Amino acid sequence: MPARLLDFARAALGDLVAPLRCAACDEKLRTRSLLCRCCADTVERWRGPDDPWAYAQFGGALAQALRRLKYGARPDLGESIGQVVAAALPPCDIDLVVPVPVPYCRLVERGYNQAALIARPIATRLGRRLEPLALWRAEGVKQASLGREERLANVRGALAVRRPQAVRGRRVLLIDDVSTTGATVQACRSVLLEAGARGVCAMVVARAGSPLEGSASLDAHGTHEVHGGHLW
């Protein structure tokens, strides 16, 4: 059998014969799920402000699974993580799904955009089109040393809407893996709105920081509804 055909057969069969394993600790699983019971117990659902809406607090086994997806050459975890989040997502009235882009050089290095992999099963579940290339991001200055406002300006300067015709007049669901300061999501939202998007709501798999942070401004807007509410 030619080598390529053999590889294909292995890949196709792998899912059937290889044992299912926990995305964080590699424990064998009896049923198809993202995490083993022990690791699942470490996941804390996000109960804070919902812009962006988040599935969970960043930490524990979910953080480990996200790190493996991003840095451990495990693109397969994107689909599994996306499925878990899709099942928990509150109703949202959107036209298309757009992942937050990774800087171009990191895309080349990693070979995939983890946010796009997570976004795929979410778009499928919502029955909406995925536009993985709608946004483009150049390499900006390293974010770690910057404050929140500087981060925002830095990301915004590096972002471009590559396919404005795809977003004009549409309601967009923006998806990312992790949000720390929210600067990336906010920068993506503003370039999408500038390009003519009718609205942008955002969701991430995990948010870093305390759920209580930002609750004062949330009160001021009177939008307490978090989980089980509506994104729009």
Ligand SMILES: [Zn+2]
């Ligand atoms: Zn586990």
